[in-house]
Amino acid sequence: MRARVLIRPKAGILDPQGAAVERALPALGFSGVANVHVGRLVELDVADASQLGDMCEKLLANPLVEDYEILTGE
Amino acid sequence: MKFGVLQFPGSCDEVDALHAARRVGEAELLWHAERDLRGVDAVIVPGGFSYGDYLRAGAIARFAPAMESVIEFAQAGGLVLGICNGFQVLCEARLLPGALLGNASRRFTFRQVELEVVQPDTAFTRVCEPRSGSDELRAHLSIPAKHSWGRYYADDRTLDELEDNGQVLLRYASGHNINGSLRDIAGVRNAAGNVFGLMPHPEHAVDPLTGSTDGLCIFESMRLAVEGAHV
Secondary structure, three states, X not given: OEEEEEEXXXXXXXXXXXXXXXXXXXHOOOOOOOOOOOOEEEEEEOOXXXXXXXXXXXXXXXXXXXXXXXXXXX | OEEEEEEOOOEOOHHHHHHHHHOOOXXXXXXXXXXXXXXXXXXXXXXXXXHHHOOOOOOOHHHOHHHHHHHHHHHOOOEEXXXXXXHHHHHHOOOOOOXXXXXXXXXXXXXXXXXXXXXXXXXXXXXXXXXXXXXXXXXXEEEEEEEOOOEEEOOHHHHHHHHHOOOEEEEXXXXXXXXXXXXXXXXXEOOOOOEEEEOOOHHHOOEHHHOEOOOHHHHHHHHHHHHHHHO
């Protein structure tokens, strides 16, 4: 099964990458941009999707500082 | 007194760590793929880019066979020092609280930093003394720091606990917090006091040739802690 894991910095933790993008967009003329955060996307094929949560907790994310969201599809 | 210095693929400061440890005792390299810690009295997890740090700094190294033994060694009370990438590995292994995030500046930063020794009576700082002739009450260390992922983070409750328990051993002096670490934290120990991690590099400051010998007191403190335990 194809799966996607979205990993984001936890709310409230300084996100300098997001802040840099948030500053850059208005400089290019895009207005009304706020709350930009930059995370990671992990795409993978898994035989047993029930293991994805454990994979995230152990390796794919650091739950102390990152939130993760698991998306599975066909 | 024998130090063991872990070596991962991608480590780059293990030779300086060996050199520093040999100023105060014996030392040998421990290869990441081997579980046997060869009877060492203390372990140093050195700086570098273990396994390339491709996912997150330290995230893969924490599962190395040698790290399984280091975790057991630490849980049995053995002294473990993590420097830079080693600090990141120890946090990922949950031997130390918190995490190291990308520098607030988004830049790799390499400079000499001034550190304040907040807790002078620990296994890692007990011989660090204020400079002779200074009127400082606390020791200050001038040692190099070089990293992109050194911003110490823990939630507020954890930070309060660390401070209340005396687990913050080193802080960046005013104007020297190069990475945006919360509460200027440069080095923390675990609750039991036998595991310590810091981002700056004491092993690069053990020879007058390179400008400072302030890092030596960390290794000498560890030697005294181990040899005291043997008496």
